[in-house]
Amino acid sequence: MTDAVVVGSGPNGLAAALTLARAGLRVEVFEAHEHIGGGLRTEPLFDSEVLHDICAAVHPMAPVSPFMRSLDLEGNGVALLHSPAAYAHPLKGGPAALAWRDLDTTCAELGRDGPGWRRLMLPLMERSADVVELMLSSQRTPPNPRALAVLATRLPAQALRAGGGLRTEAARALLTGVAAHGIGRLPSLASAAVALLLGHLAHTTGWPVPRGGSRAVAAVMAAQIERLGGLIHTGVRVDSLRDLPARRLTLLDVSPRELARIAVLPARYLRMLSRYRYGPGAAKADFLIEGAIPWADPRLGQAATVHLGGAHGTAAELARAETATARGLRAPHPYIIVVDPAAADPARAVRGRRPVWAYAHVPHGDTRDPLPMIRAALENHAPGFTDTVIAERGVSAARLGVYNPNYVGGDIASGAMTLWQTLARPVPRWNPYRTPLPGTWLCSSATPPGPSVHGMCGYHAARAALATWPEAARSTPARLGGGGRPLER
Ligand SMILES: Cc1cc2nc3c(=O)[nH]c(=O)nc-3n(C[C@H](O)[C@H](O)[C@H](O)COP(=O)(O)OP(=O)(O)OC[C@H]3O[C@@H](n4cnc5c(N)ncnc54)[C@H](O)[C@@H]3O)c2cc1C
Incomplete structure (x- = not known):
């Protein structure tokens, strides 16, 4: 036995x-x-x-999760590789917003909102171990008071208004793109917690990609x-x-x-x-492309993760799309996460050809092939993207749930x-x-x-x-x- x-x-x-x-x-x-x-x-x-x-x-939890740290990935030959910017967000007709590993560079680029971004992130960065311990706990142990203190002063603003406390469209959209990883109504307390956790990690241990x-x-x-x-x-x-x-x-x-x-x-x-x-579904597209993604703002190539959503990419559009999707409605321009692993691990590109994946948040169990929608969103911010595609496939939310029974109706x-x-x-x-x-x-x-x-x-x-x-x-x-x-x- x-x-x-x-x-x-x-x-x-x-x-x-x-x-x-x-x-x-x-x-x-x-x-x-x-x-x-x-x-x-x-x-x-x-x-x-x-x-x-x-x-x-992309593995923001790999360097901070107590269990993942116990694996000693690096010591076992799995380097955790970083793109210069952890994540980024294009805005139609203007420069993209980027969350660089370096907080100072990020704040400098966010202009008027630089001080606000610093006020939001720096205390979380200083209390990162406490915040991570609380968020990765079984939620059944007494909450760490230091983490509670730093979160309690930040959560309400984010939970009440997408990009709350920030004034420029770039900074608000940048933060809302992270909140949307929570897959659900936006704004909300749950999505605010996700934004604060993932948002500050971008400037500490980063959002790495494991080599290979x-x-x-x-x-x-x-x-x-x-x-x-x-x-x-x-x-x-x-x-x-x-x-x-x-x-x-x-x-x-x-x-x-x-x-x-x-x-x-x-x-x-x-x-x-x-x-x-169960929550909304994810509908995924895989692309094999020739060369790099032809982003309208080429700085986006510095980020392994790029968030898209809405026709213009604004925080308000993202919030509307996420809330509609959570209600079971098909948003015309849903939230999409694009990942270009070769931005962090150049060896993932072989003889100029690289993998790109993207998934859209869609209603639970949605049966649509996401390829046309995701291609259109990429074309919107990277004109000529379609011409770079050598091969592609789309997996609807419904099919994702069949591929892995844990993702019921595509709920990842x-x-x-x-x-x-x-x-x-x-x-x-x-x-x-x-x-x-x-x-x-x-x-x-x-x-x-x-x-x-x-x-x-x-x-x-x-x-x-x-x-x-x-x-x-x-x-x-x-x-x-x-x-x-x-x-x-
Ligand atoms: C498209 C997509 C992109 C994602 N991107 C990220 C990302 O970049 N970063 C990140 O941190 N997370 C990401 N996630 C989420 C992450 O993958 C999951 O949160 C995580 O894998 C959950 O781990 P798990 O062990 O609970 O379940 P799973 O990883 O889903 O594993 C469950 C396993 O159990 C098996 N199983 C289920 N039922 C049975 C059965 N009856 N008999 C035998 N085997 C069974 C399944 O086949 C599966 O292998 C993504 C998920 C998806 C789908």
């Missing part, structure tokens, strides 16, 4: 498996896809040379699990927990919907799970990012990771602290499970809901 089984090998599943393996448990991971990694896959999509990140590409693509991060985690004796099985979609081998602990890197599908749950918990809300956050659901993911319980099934824990981004590649959902879930380990070790597999039958492939 194995000690623990983990279902799903996304960053949180691998983080859970590694945390358990580090504690000395025998661990087996079962992954539906033929490759490990969940949101960390990188593949050659159009030719054998250029690698494309299928989901995550996101799969390199998954490979480091897998190697460490295997070194500790863990086993990883791929190509195995778990349809019932009863099919899993005998074990004492079960950690599930799955969505609440998948949990309800594969487990026999008590009616009360099932009712609570059925109230869990695995659950709407409202303030309530940030705290009560997936159900309002003191221990959000524990399920009513003995020894069975949820560890996906549908638990606190939520989406993004930080591994902290998996880490917290594994820690919670380990706290019961002596009890789990005494119990029989049958009591823990383990079927004990060999898994059929």
